[in-house]
Amino acid sequence: MRPDFATHYYLPGRRPFLSLSNLNSEGVRAVEQEMAQLRAAGNQFRPFGRRYVEWRKLTEERLRQLFIARGGRPQRTAPHYLVLGESPWFEHLAAGMRALRVPLRSLPRDVTSATRPDSFAAMEFGPRFGFPQEAKPYHGRVFLLDELNDLIAEFGVPAPSWEEHHEDWRQWPDDAYVEIQLWSDDPVREHLAP
Numbered sequence: 001m002r003p004d005f006a007t008h009y010y011l012p013g014r015r016p017f018l019s020l021s022n023l024n025s026e027g028v029r030a031v032e033q034e035m036a037q038l039r040a041a042g043n044q045f046r047p048f049g050r051r052y053v054e055w056r057k058l059t060e061e062r063l064r065q066l067f068i069a070r071g072g073r074p075q076r077t078a079p080h081y082l083v084l085g086e087s088p089w090f091e092h093l094a095a096g097m098r099a100l101r102v103p104l105r106s107l108p109r110d111v112t113s114a115t116r117p118d119s120f121a122a123m124e125f126g127p128r129f130g131f132p133q134e135a136k137p138y139h140g141r142v143f144l145l146d147e148l149n150d151l152i153a154e155f156g157v158p159a160p161s162w163e164e165h166h167e168d169w170r171q172w173p174d175d176a177y178v179e180i181q182l183w184s185d186d187p188v189r190e191h192l193a194p
Contacts, residue, residue, distance in 0.1 A: 003085030
């Protein structure tokens with residue numbers, strides 16, 4: 001059964017919906033340094049760095065192009081990211097992770113897309129960065145909100161739990177969640193930094 005909400009996870013002490021894509025190169029470097037310190041202290045497990053930023057830009061460009069080709073009308077160059085339903089796995093990517101639920105009915109169809117799994121894997125740039133990837137039928141695709149029921153009927157909603165060995169990103173599950181991309185500020189404006 002399809003969840004009727006999406007969850008945005010964010011670090012404690014931060015506002016929700018912050019994005020590296022909104023920062024200049026100096027701001028990105030500052031965040032990379034902070035994330036490296038948190039990682040070294042065991043307080044977050046996501047790898048960040050120059051390769052990450054380059055991979056992210058390529059991913060967001062392709063994601064946006066595919067969404068437009070499907071009839072999407074993005075208002076942002078990079079989306080806000082959410083997870084369909086909840087993800088116990090994602091919640092453990094950082095200590096004290098915060099979560100904000102957004103009802104799917106509040107997300108307009110023309111500014112909301114989805115991928116399975118997250119867009120990094122779905123947009124298939126991993127091999128370019130030395131990360132082998134097993135091709136899946138939902139890779140290289142962007143789904144619309146009204147296609148979620150069919151996607152879930154065919155492939156289910158991945159919901160792996162966090163395991164200690166996941167602290168090493170090379171041990172992460174291939175399919176951890178269905179990602180929701182929101183290409184507008186309007187539905188979440190009350191949560192955005194002024």
